[in-house]
Amino acid sequence: METTELAVPDASTVRLRSIERADLPLLELWDSDPVIIALMGRRFEAQRPEEWLRQVRRSRSSRAWIIELGGRPVGEVELAQINNRNHTAEIRICVGESGLWGRGIGTIAMTESLRLAFGETGLETVYLRVFANNLRAIALYQRMGFRKEGILQPSERRNDPAPVVLMNLSRARWQMRRSKAG
16 A cells, blocks of 8 residues: 655654544455455454444443544554453554554554553553564564563464464553653
8 A cells, every 4th residue: 555755753743543434444445455464364354344333432342543643544553352350451553554664653553552551441461462474563562562472373264374473561561661761
């Protein structure tokens, strides 16, 4: 996917906002991109985007945001499987505009998402699953403080392109890394 040239991102130009119905065609476009499918799999294979959005809006166990760069949607983040008893959730992030990969947008968006997860959402642990061939994402997660916890073999049912790496980040590790950085 091509993208027009935008300013170098920083925390003042990247923001998260609620997903709106008008965002669904763009989410569906990213979900059908062969490169993104190879790196992340598909979200809307078994569910229509409209139904997914209805569920997210009604759910107490999921929150989702559009990542904007300079007011333009460029990706999305979701906290799913929020478990208020165990204070855990799974995080998923996608910068859908491939021309913007490697420019720090994912780092800024992930930092803000984790701030929300460990702050107002009150989580103690955030975990994720990532294909082992998605080296750029794994590097980002490790910079954020996530640790590898295990590896699952590819699912034939889902037609996974690679093994799945399980990673997690505790609130304590997140706070320690932030205090050292800041």
